[in-house]
Amino acid sequence: MAIVSPSLLAADFLHLDREIEMINRSEADWLHLDVMDGSFVPNISFGFPVMEAVASACKKPLDVHYMIVGPERYIQQTARLGAMMMNVHYEACTHLHRTIQEIHDAGMKAGVTLNPATPVCLLEDIIDDVDMVLLMSVNPGFGGQKFIDTILKKTRQLRQMIDVHGSKALIEIDGGVQQQTAPLLVQAGADVLVAGSYVFRSSRPEDTIQELKRL
Numbered sequence: 001m002a003i004v005s006p007s008l009l010a011a012d013f014l015h016l017d018r019e020i021e022m023i024n025r026s027e028a029d030w031l032h033l034d035v036m037d038g039s040f041v042p043n044i045s046f047g048f049p050v051m052e053a054v055a056s057a058c059k060k061p062l063d064v065h066y067m068i069v070g071p072e073r074y075i076q077q078t079a080r081l082g083a084m085m086m087n088v089h090y091e092a093c094t095h096l097h098r099t100i101q102e103i104h105d106a107g108m109k110a111g112v113t114l115n116p117a118t119p120v121c122l123l124e125d126i127i128d129d130v131d132m133v134l135l136m137s138v139n140p141g142f143g144g145q146k147f148i149d150t151i152l153k154k155t156r157q158l159r160q161m162i163d164v165h166g167s168k169a170l171i172e173i174d175g176g177v178q179q180q181t182a183p184l185l186v187q188a189g190a191d192v193l194v195a196g197s198y199v200f201r202s203s204r205p206e207d208t209i210q211e212l213k214r215l
Contacts, residue, residue, distance in 0.1 A: 002182070003192040004212045005030040005063045005172070006205075008054065009045055010196030016050075019200065020057045026206040027213050030063040030084065032174070032194045037068035040092050041140045048077060055081045063194075065113065065174070067140045068092065072099045079106035087111035087134050087172075090118055100129050111172070115140060116148050120158045127167045132192065133158060137185075138175030147176025152188045159189030179211075186215045 006028050011019040023031055033054070036045040055062060061084035066074070071088040072095075078086050086108045093099050096112065103110040111132035114120065116139060123133060135158065137151040155171060162169050172192035173185050182193055193212055202208040 001213055002186050002190070002215045003029045003170070003172075004209050005032040005192055005194045006199040006209065007032040007034055007174070007194050007196035009034040010200040012200070016054070017057065020054060022205055024057075024059045026209045028060055028199075028209050029213075030061045030192075031058050032063045032065060032196075035064065035066050035068060036140075040069045040089065041067045048081075051081055055083075061085070063087070063172075063192075065111075065134065065194075066092075067113075072102060075099075075102050075106050075108075079108055083108055085109045085111050085132060087113050087132065089113045089115070089140075090122060091115055096126060097129065100126065113140075113174075116151070120154055120161060123158075124161065127161055127165050127169060130167075130169050132170040132172055133162075134172040134174055134194075136175055137173050137177070137181075140175075147178075147181050151175075152184055155185060155188040155190055177212075182212055183215055 034045055036043045038044040063085045064078055064083045065087045069092055086103045090112050100110045109131035111134055112130050113134040115136050135154055137148050158171055170191040173190045174194035177193045177195040178198040199205050199208050
């Protein structure tokens with residue numbers, strides 16, 4: 001059964017309280033928070049004021065994905081939110097191993113994200129230390145993009161690496177997850193599905209989450 005982490009980025013921010021209530025009622029496992037700085041990616045999403053408000057109302061574990069330069073600056077602040085997972089981009093961290101250690105020391109699980117063009121082989125020396133690897137199946141920065149098909153091959157490669165190392169890292173996929181792509185991703189070895197538009201723009205979002213859970 002897949003872990004489902006709906007992405008807040010696609011929610012109706014005018015009625016965020018209702019959206020969080022829906023997530024709390026639903027079978028969603030986590031809530032995915034995409035934090036963008038307008039530098040690492042060409043968009044700005046939201047920061048700590050919104051995250052703190054969400055954390056106070058959301059009953060699901062927070063899956064925080066930093067698409068920012070220098071994410072290590074915010075480890076302690078993220079931990080104070082009560083976040084379950086702090087996910088940083090391989091491409092944004094000069095000292096990735098140190099950052100992973102600091103996230104763990106702050107009491108959170110540590111994830112590392114790869115952009116579509118970044119090969120999984122670069123994680124060979126860190127795969128035993130991370131709790132999750134997030135593979136971007138779209139170019140980060142905007143919601144609602146078309147799924148990049150080569151992610152299926154990449155997911156299988158990562159699954160093989162995890163199995164060979166005996167790592168306990170989960171595989172999370174973010175971008176273009178919907179009715180057609182989700183089953184293929186789970187078949188390829190994905191454990192966690194991030195769905196934004198597919199969930200929040202559904203006429204029956206709780207049913208959509210339930211369908212993803214059943215994969």
